[in-house]
Amino acid sequence: MSDTGSHIELDVKAVEDDGTFTGYASTYAVDQGRDVVVPGAFAKSLATRPAGRIKMLRDHDPRQLIGQWIDAKEDATGLWVKGRLLLDIGAAKEAYTLIKAGAxxxxxxxxxxxxxxxxxxxxxxxxxxxxLREISLTAFPMNESAAVQAVKDDDFARRIVAAIHRANAQIQRA
Structure with a gap:
């Protein structure tokens, strides 16, 4: 199992309340194992095995099926994915909590x-x-840029809007 790597900064490490999140499962850079996935490498696999048939695991452990992939496509950065954790499963709920905390x-x-x-x-x-057989959530990916991306978090969005309103009020008072 291999990935590609260079680091992508994340704005928010969160999932939506229903467990939905997006990210890059692979990018087109050298990973820690000296592998590079080239653009188009996933094309035939995705044509025969759509996102819903790619397994979502925790740490590549087939006993920890924690969700389902909703969408997967190659773009200029790499393999972009959208998935949903099945929050009725204990390991998925744990992953949700860890993602939400940024851990x-x-x-x-x-x-x-x-x-x-x-x-x-x-x-x-x-x-x-x-x-492509599976995509795992993991603490230590071979590809350091393969990561959960910023995803809408209603709580976070409310805090940002409140902060903007406070800043606008201070500017108007000045």
Whole structure:
């Protein structure tokens, strides 16, 4: 199981009240294992196994099925995903709490390599085609930029709006 890596800063590490969140499961950069997923590597896999058939696990553990992927697509950054934690499951509720607190934010892909090439000069393996099997929430992804992204959190949004109103009131008093 491998990912790609460079760090993406997150604005808010939260999930919606229903457990929905988005993020990048993979990006097109060198990961800690010296692998690079290249653009288009997921295309055939996503055509035959849509998001709903990709498993959402905790730490690549098949005994910890914690949710379902709603959408998965490649874009200019990497493999963007949208998923929903099934909050009636204990491990999913725990993941939800950890994500909301900002303690859990990594995503990691589980796949079979179908086509790759080794660049001996760069000492990097380029993954040209992969069979995506699962995407896990994990504390330590191989790809440091594979992470849960900023997602609407009603509580957070209310705090931001209140802060903006307070700042506007102070500006008007000045």
């Amino acid at each position: 859990l934010d990594g995503l990691s892909i589980g796949f079979r390599t179908l086509r790759d090439r080794w660049d001996s000069a760069k000492k990097v393996r380029f993954l040209e085609e992969v069979d």
